[in-house]
Amino acid sequence: MKRRFPFWSWAIVIAASLYFFVPLYAAFQFSLQMKRGELSFAAYSSVFQSDVFINALVFSILASGAAILFGAILVVPTAYWVRLKLPKLRPVVEFISLLPLIIPSVVLVFGQIRMFGSNSFLPLTSTDWGTNILLVIGYVVLSLPYMFRSVDNGMAAIDIATLTEAAESLGATRFHIVTGIIYPNIRAAIVSGAFLTFSICLGEFAIASLLNRNAFGPYMVQLGQDRAYEPAALAIMSFALTWVLMALMQGAANRKPGQGLLTRFTKKRPMQ
Numbered sequence: 082m083k084r085r086f087p088f089w090s091w092a093i094v095i096a097a098s099l100y101f102f103v104p105l106y107a108a109f110q111f112s113l114q115m116k117r118g119e120l121s122f123a124a125y126s127s128v129f130q131s132d133v134f135i136n137a138l139v140f141s142i143l144a145s146g147a148a149i150l151f152g153a154i155l156v157v158p159t160a161y162w163v164r165l166k167l168p169k170l171r172p173v174v175e176f177i178s179l180l181p182l183i184i185p186s187v188v189l190v191f192g193q194i195r196m197f198g199s200n201s202f203l204p205l206t207s208t209d210w211g212t213n214i215l216l217v218i219g220y221v222v223l224s225l226p227y228m229f230r231s232v233d234n235g236m237a238a239i240d241i242a243t244l245t246e247a248a249e250s251l252g253a254t255r256f257h258i259v260t261g262i263i264y265p266n267i268r269a270a271i272v273s274g275a276f277l278t279f280s281i282c283l284g285e286f287a288i289a290s291l292l293n294r295n296a297f298g299p300y301m302v303q304l305g306q307d308r309a310y311e312p313a314a315l316a317i318m319s320f321a322l323t324w325v326l327m328a329l330m331q332g333a334a335n336r337k338p339g340q341g342l343l344t345r346f347t348k349k350r351p352m353q
Contacts, residue, residue, distance in 0.1 A: 105317075105320065108313045108316055108317060109313075109317050111310065111313045112124045112125070112310055112313035112314040112316075112317055114310065115127070115310040122314075123310075124310040124311050124313065124314035125314045125318070127310075127311055127314075128311050128314055128315055128318070133295075133300060134300065136295055137295050137296060137297045137299075137300035138297055140294070140295055140296055140297075141282065141283050141289075141296045141297035141298070142283075144213065144216055144217055144220060144282060144294075144296065145220065145278065145279045145282035145283055146279075147217045147220075148217050148220035148221050148224060148278055148282050149224075149275045149278050149279060151217065151221050152221045152224055152225065152228045152274070152278060153228070153232075153271055153274070153275070155221070156225070156228045156229050156232050156274075157232055157259065157263065157264065157267070157271070158259055159174070160174075160229065160232050160233050160236055161236065161241065161259055161263055164233075164236055164241055165241055165242065165245060175229070175233070178225050178226055178229040178230075179226050181222050181223050181224075181225050181226055182226050185287075186219070186223060186285070186287040186288050187287050187291070189219055189222060189223075189288065190219060190287060190288045190291045190292060191291070193206075193215045193218070193219065193292075194206060194291070194292075197211070197215060206292070212292050212293070212294065213294070215292060216288060216289060216292055216294050216296070219285075219288040219292075220278070220281075220282045220285065220288070223281055223282070223285065223288070224274075224277065224278035224281050224282065227274055227277040227278060227281065228274035228275075228277070228278055229274075230274075231270045231271070231273045231274030231277065232267060232270050232271060232274055234270060235266075235267035235269065235270025235271070236263075236267055236270075238267075239266050239267070241263070244258075244262055244263070244266070245258055245262075248262055276326045276327070276329065279326065280323060280326060283297055283298070283322075284297065284298050284301070284319070285298045286298035286299060286301075286302055290302075301315060301319075
């Protein structure tokens, strides 16, 4: 029997691709028209030569890295303990982890300003370091649903009870179990949550803006108000960065123990 050509399936794929790539191509072409009468990368050069761009990008990368670190330290032991000792409370913990998706970030940052403002018992907003700490805390809260879901799914794929029992029989403490056994076994899940956290924190606007931090999100908004071609170039660069992060996340999730992150891409084929 002759197979029918899946016309509608291909039509949906082509329509979705056009919906995605046509605006992207238009933005890329517009970003090359900064100089009249010729196509050039002047807009990209202008962005990279800006000290404000470099400072905002470096600051956001450092803040995102701190959020990933503290998020992993908070989520992994919590998810491990809940699955091991408090399985009945798992729905409650999961619901709490999803609250940042319900509560707007504006509400969160206004609560921070109210609790830690200059007139409070702990005026963190009076110093740059204190305000940076509040920013990192806000990033951790925003990324909590994604980090928790990634880690929780990673732990669902391994037998935590058996690993814990075997490690305890060999004299391992709970600290060594979490750091030496649980963390390596859910490394791919942590990396997935880390890249999701990085993507969210890098483009976050409300918290960084209201805390008056020189982050990448407020910089993009300000650049879009002041310039014409540079925002299009910045959008293309952000898109490229997202795809690079997705490739790294996929490589980290699929690599074998002891294998480098780029080994599967750089491994030479044997000569025939």
